Amino acid sequence: MASHPAPTAAAEPDPPTASAEDLLERCAQGDRGAFVDLYRRLSPGAYGLALRVLRDEHLAQDALQEAFEQIWSQSGRYDRSRSSARSWILTIVHRRAVDRVRREQVERQGAMAWGAQHREAEHDVVAEVVELHADHRRVRAALSALTPLQRQALELAYHRGLTQTQVAAELDIPLGTVKTRMRDAIRRLRGELEGRR
Amino acid sequence: MNDENADIHTLSGAYALDALEPGERAAFERHLEACEQCRDEVRSFGDALSVVVDESAQEPPERLRDSVLAGITAVRPLPPVTHDSPDDVVVALRPGRRRAVTAALAVAAAVLGVALAGTAWRTVTLQDEVSRLSAAAADVTTVLTAPDARIATATATTGGRGTMVMSPSSGQVALVTDGLAPVPAGKTYQVWFVGRGSVVPAGFVDGGTAGTVLTGHPDDAVAIGVTVEPRGGSPAPTSDPFLTIAIPAA
């Protein structure tokens, strides 16, 4: 169900031929219909991502709203030679969510030490990632091809919003190791997904 | 450490995962402009992450769509970043009094003692500003959301207002404008850092609602000013500033 969200507003026209890239470029011309269409197509993925990072419906909805307003106003700056529309949009959503997480981290730091919170998260990180996507073979297979350390790096950064510096401190490993581990992890993920297309 | 530069390519993964600090992110984005290999890598990483994201898709509540649409009703998409695109709006600004070049901004700097008192400064708790300014460019967002970001706002003489955001940790200063008159045909809005006795170019900003990260922040800057200049910009200001924002002492 979650992976095939039914269009909720069937009233809007949905030209099946228009790519997300086309829609985004039409937004830049002020085409609000294209924006509605784009929102309908991409908001479920975007919302799932914001929820994953923020773990709170209200925060996730705020982030989604801010992100889509930014997507509209910056649509003229999208360059299809640099990224797919889907990826461009998800990047904006992810940054919004992560910015929020980091602001709250800063605000909380006085009250709560970093370690305590993540010590508990650490042990079931891998299980959680695999568990969440239990119904989705392709992604599960790709993730399970990563080493546990690579999965952990992806999880801490992408889903918990830690910076590479925080990941290094949290895992007590050199920053350089974190950098290469993140890149290796995502390269491997990419390779696995391509191989299983 | 300086070995950061030697292996900046390895940051592609952390960049795609949004795991860079704001300063690092800006540095890597500059690197991306010059490195095709990293651009390709970042693109493919983004596509891989999109696939993972889609697996946890979840329909947001219907009312959120309405609220998003309401949020953009009064917003026009920003023009592309290229500055050589033809201006499509012809609204002349009131021609300012012609005064000798840099003098105007120097005067602005001189009266800053007064201006400073009236400038609203505060630290952090940026949520409301961030959401109000969500129209700003992504690189501006980096400055806006820096934990140590500070904000100053001033009203433009021609309408609208400007907000300056500076983040000492990243050394960056961003200018976000709100409701400025459209840039007149053949002109540009040029931003200046006003120092004690010097005025240096700091970049350009669009009309309407726009944001830009300023370049070349001099240590002795006491204000930023914005003037109307011929398209392409001028080496020194040729008109009075219509917007001046004071930078308070640290």
Ligand SMILES: [Zn+2]
């Ligand atoms: Zn590179």
